[in-house]
Amino acid sequence: MRIIKDKQIVEDNWHFVADDTELPVGDITVSTARWRRDKPVLLKREGNIGLRIDSTEAVEDIAEDLPYFRLIELNFSTFTDGRSFTQASLLRSRFKFSGELRAVGNFMVDQIFYLSRTGVNAFALKNSDQLPVALANLYDFSVAYQASATG
Amino acid sequence: MYQYNQQDQTLIEERVAQFRGQTERFLKGEIDDDQFRALRLMNGLYIQTHAPMLRIAGPYGLLSSRQIRKLAHIARTYDKGYCHFTTRQNIQFNWPKLEQVPDILGELASVQMHAIQTSGNCMRNTTSDPLAGICKDEIEDPRPYCEIIRQWTILHPEFAYLPRKFKIAVSGASHDRAATQFHDIGLHLVKNADGEIGFKVFVGGGLGRTPVIGQVIRPFLEKKHLLSYLEAIVRIYNLFGRRDNKYKARIKILVKEAGLDTIREQVEKEWRLIKDYLELDSERIEAITAQFAPPDYDPDAANDQSFSQSLEQNPDFATWAKHNTVEHRIPGYRAAFISLKARDLPPGDVTESQLDLIADLADRFSFGEVRSTHRQNLILSDVRQQDLFSLWQQLVSAHLATPNIGTATDIICCPGLDFCSLANAASIGIAQGINAALDDLDYLYDLGDIKINISGCMNGCAHQSVGHIGILGVDKKGEQWYQLTLGGSSENEAAIGERLGPAIPKDQVTKVITHILGVYIEQRREDESFLQTVNRTGITPFKERVYAHH
Numbered sequence: 042m043r044i045i046k047d048k049q050i051v052e053d054n055w056h057f058v059a060d061d062t063e064l065p066v067g068d069i070t071v072s073t074a075r076w077r078r079d080k081p082v083l084l085k086r087e088g089n090i091g092l093r094i095d096s097t098e099a100v101e102d103i104a105e106d107l108p109y110f111r112l113i114e115l116n117f118s119t120f121t122d123g124r125s126f127t128q129a130s131l132l133r134s135r136f137k138f139s140g141e142l143r144a145v146g147n148f149m150v151d152q153i154f155y156l157s158r159t160g161v162n163a164f165a166l167k168n169s170d171q172l173p174v175a176l177a178n179l180y181d182f183s184v185a186y187q188a189s190a191t192g
Numbered sequence: 193m194y195q196y197n198q199q200d201q202t203l204i205e206e207r208v209a210q211f212r213g214q215t216e217r218f219l220k221g222e223i224d225d226d227q228f229r230a231l232r233l234m235n236g237l238y239i240q241t242h243a244p245m246l247r248i249a250g251p252y253g254l255l256s257s258r259q260i261r262k263l264a265h266i267a268r269t270y271d272k273g274y275c276h277f278t279t280r281q282n283i284q285f286n287w288p289k290l291e292q293v294p295d296i297l298g299e300l301a302s303v304q305m306h307a308i309q310t311s312g313n314c315m316r317n318t319t320s321d322p323l324a325g326i327c328k329d330e331i332e333d334p335r336p337y338c339e340i341i342r343q344w345t346i347l348h349p350e351f352a353y354l355p356r357k358f359k360i361a362v363s364g365a366s367h368d369r370a371a372t373q374f375h376d377i378g379l380h381l382v383k384n385a386d387g388e389i390g391f392k393v394f395v396g397g398g399l400g401r402t403p404v405i406g407q408v409i410r411p412f413l414e415k416k417h418l419l420s421y422l423e424a425i426v427r428i429y430n431l432f433g434r435r436d437n438k439y440k441a442r443i444k445i446l447v448k449e450a451g452l453d454t455i456r457e458q459v460e461k462e463w464r465l466i467k468d469y470l471e472l473d474s475e476r477i478e479a480i481t482a483q484f485a486p487p488d489y490d491p492d493a494a495n496d497q498s499f500s501q502s503l504e505q506n507p508d509f510a511t512w513a514k515h516n517t518v519e520h521r522i523p524g525y526r527a528a529f530i531s532l533k534a535r536d537l538p539p540g541d542v543t544e545s546q547l548d549l550i551a552d553l554a555d556r557f558s559f560g561e562v563r564s565t566h567r568q569n570l571i572l573s574d575v576r577q578q579d580l581f582s583l584w585q586q587l588v589s590a591h592l593a594t595p596n597i598g599t600a601t602d603i604i605c606c607p608g609l610d611f612c613s614l615a616n617a618a619s620i621g622i623a624q625g626i627n628a629a630l631d632d633l634d635y636l637y638d639l640g641d642i643k644i645n646i647s648g649c650m651n652g653c654a655h656q657s658v659g660h661i662g663i664l665g666v667d668k669k670g671e672q673w674y675q676l677t678l679g680g681s682s683e684n685e686a687a688i689g690e691r692l693g694p695a696i697p698k699d700q701v702t703k704v705i706t707h708i709l710g711v712y713i714e715q716r717r718e719d720e721s722f723l724q725t726v727n728r729t730g731i732t733p734f735k736e737r738v739y740a741h742h
C-alpha cells in the first residue's frame with residue numbers, strides 16, 4: 042500500500058493485526074490491549090513492532106514502552122475527534138517519541154497540515170486517489186503562530 | 193490598532209488559497225458534505241435558511257475605516273447591500289454565494305481581515321471591552337493580550353477539532369463590559385497585593401441551552417504564563433470534554449460534571465509541564481502593546497466652549513449626547529455610540545451607504561477607528577467634544593443617531609426565523625414591536641437602563657438568559673411562542689435570568705413587555721434601576737401582572 046511518509050509517497054509494508062488474529066511475519070502494529078497481553082511473544086518474534094492507539098487512550102499509559110515501537114498509528118474513528126492531535130503533540134514534545142507517527146482511519150486530507158504540525162509524519166489514506174492532494178496540503182501554509190511539536 | 197506584519201499577511205492569504213482549493217474540490221464532488229461542512233464553518237461559512245451566511249471576525253471589535261469601507265464594498269458587490277454586527281463583535285453577511293466566498297475572503301485579506309475560526313468546533317474570535325484603552329476604570333488595556341491570544345488561537349494545529357466551540361473574552365476594567373463570566377475562558381486584568389498586574393482566570397461560563405456562570409480557576413496568573421495556561425485548559429478540554437452529545441460538549445459541562453477542583457488540578461498539572469516552553473516574554477508584550485499606543489490627542493480639546501453651547505442651544509443634540517456618548521479618560525474627548533437600533537432596521541444591521549459614511553466619520557473625527565460592541569452597536573472612541581455636534585448631524589442624516597443606547601430599545605437580537613435555519617421563532621419582529629411600543633422618549637428615559645435580549649431559539653445567540661428581560665422563541669405545535677426571563681445580567685454581578693412563567697404567544701409579547709415595565713415603574717424606589725428592582729422584589733409582582741392578563 043502506498044502512503045505518505047516524510048513528505049513523500051512511498052510503498053509501505055506494515056500491517057495492523059487484529060486482537061484475535063494470529064501473528065503474521067513482517068512489520069506489524071497491534072492494539073494496546075494486545076500489546077499488554079502478548080508483550081513477551083510480540084518482542085520475541087522477527088519483524089518490527091508498532092502500536093495502534095485510539096483517540097480514547099491516554100498516551101502517558103504507554104510512555105514507558107515507547108522505545109519498543111518503530112511506529113505508532115493514531116487511529117481516527119471520525120475526523121471530528123481532535124484528541125489524536127493532542128496525542129501526537131504529547132508523544133512528540135513530552136514523551137520524545139522519535140519513530141514514525143502515522144495517522145490512520147477516518148481523518149481527512151484537509152487535516153494533514155495540522156497533523157504534520159503536531160508531529161505526525163506519515164498518513165495512510167483510505168483512498169489512494171487522494172495522495173497527490175494530501176501531499177500538496179502539507180504545504181498549505183508557509184508560516185504559523187505556534188511552534189511545531191517537533192521543534 | 194494592530195497592523196499586520198508580513199507573516200500575518202502571508203498566513204491569511206494562504207488561508208484564502210486553501211479555502212479556494214477546498215471549495216473547488218467540494219464543487220467537483222471530491223469532498224463530501226460532512227467534511228466540507230467542518231471546513232467551511234472554520235472559514236465562517238454557514239448554510240442558512242435562504243442562502244449561505246458568512247461570519248467575519250472583528251478582532252476584539254476593532255475595525256479601521258479602511259476595513260469598514262471594505263465591508264461596504266462587499267455588501268454592495270456580493271450581498272444585498274447590508275451586513276449585521278453580532279454580540280461577539282463579528283460581522284455577518286446573509287446573502288453571499290458559495291462560489292464567491294473565496295473571492296470575498298480574498299477581498300478581506302487585502303485589508304487584514306479574515307473569517308478564520310468564526311464558527312466550528314474550534315477557538316473563536318476573542319472578544320473584549322468596547323471601551324478598552326479609553327475608559328476611566330481600566331487597570332490595563334486588554335487589547336494587546338487579545339491580539340496575542342488571537343495569534344495563538346489562529347490555526348492552532350492541536351485545537352481545531354475540539355468537542356465544541358470555545359470562546360475567550362478579556363476585560364481590563366473594573367466594570368466588566370465583555371461578559372467574561374459567560375465565556376469558556378474569561379480573563380480579567382487584575383492587580384495583586386504586590387501591585388503587579390496579571391489575570392484572574394474564569395473557566396466554564398457559557399450561555400446557550402445551559403447558561404452557566406464561569407468560576408475562578410486561578411485568582412492570579414502572571415502575564416508571562418498567559419498562553420501556557422490557556423493551552424493547558426484547552427488541552428484538558430480537548431482530551432476530556434464530552435464528544436458523545438453535542439449539547440453536553442462545552443467546557444462548562446466538563447467543569448460541572450468533573451467539578452472545578454478536579455479540572456483545576458488537571459489544568460495546573462498540565463500547565464506545570466508546559467509553562468517553561470510557552471512563556472510570553474516581556475519584549476513581545478511590549479511590542480504588541482506599542483501597536484495600541486494612544487493616538488495623538490489634541491492637547492487643547494478640553495478648552496473647547498462650543499460643546500456646552502451646542503448642548504444648550506439644541507435639545508435634540510443634548511439628548512443624543514447624554515445617551516449616546518460616554519466619558520473618556522482624556523479631558524475634552526468622548527466616545528460616541530453609533531446606534532444600530534433604529535426603529536425600522538433589524539438590530540445590528542447596517543447598510544453599505546451607512547458603512548461608507550461611518551468610515552468617513554471615523555477618519556474625520558476618531559483617528560480612523562471604529563469599534564463594535566457586545567450590544568450590537570458601533571463606537572467612535574476618540575471624538576473631541578467640539579466635534580460631537582457635527583458628528584451628530586451627520587449621524588442623524590444617516591439614521592444612525594437614535595438616542596437609545598442603554599435603554600429598553602437598545603435590544604440585542606439574533607437573526608431568528610427571518611434568516612436562521614435553527615430558529616423556532618422570529619426575533620427581529622419582536623424587537624421592532626417593542627421598539628414601536630416604546631416610542632415615547634421621555635418614558636424610555638424614565639425607564640433607564642434596561643437590557644432586553646431576544647433569541648429565536650435555545651441556542652441563545654442573543655444571550656437572552658442574561659438579559660434584564662430575556663425573550664426566547666420556542667416552538668409550540670408549529671406556532672411561535674416566547675419564554676420570558678427576568679433579572680439576568682452579563683456584567684460584574686453576573687446572573688442568569690429567572691423564568692417568569694409559561695410561554696406567551698407572539699401577539700402578546702409587546703403587551704407583556706409593557707406590563708413588566710409598568711410594574712417596574714410602580715415598584716421602584718427612588719432611582720432604583722430595573723435590575724435592582726427585580727432583584728429586590730423577586731419576579732412575583734411581575735408574574736402576577738403578566739399572567740393576570742392571560
Ligand code: SF4
Pocket residue numbers: 606607608609612613614615616647648649650651652653654
Ligand atoms: S438563537 Fe437560535 S435562532 Fe437565533 S441566531 Fe442563534 S441559532 Fe439562530
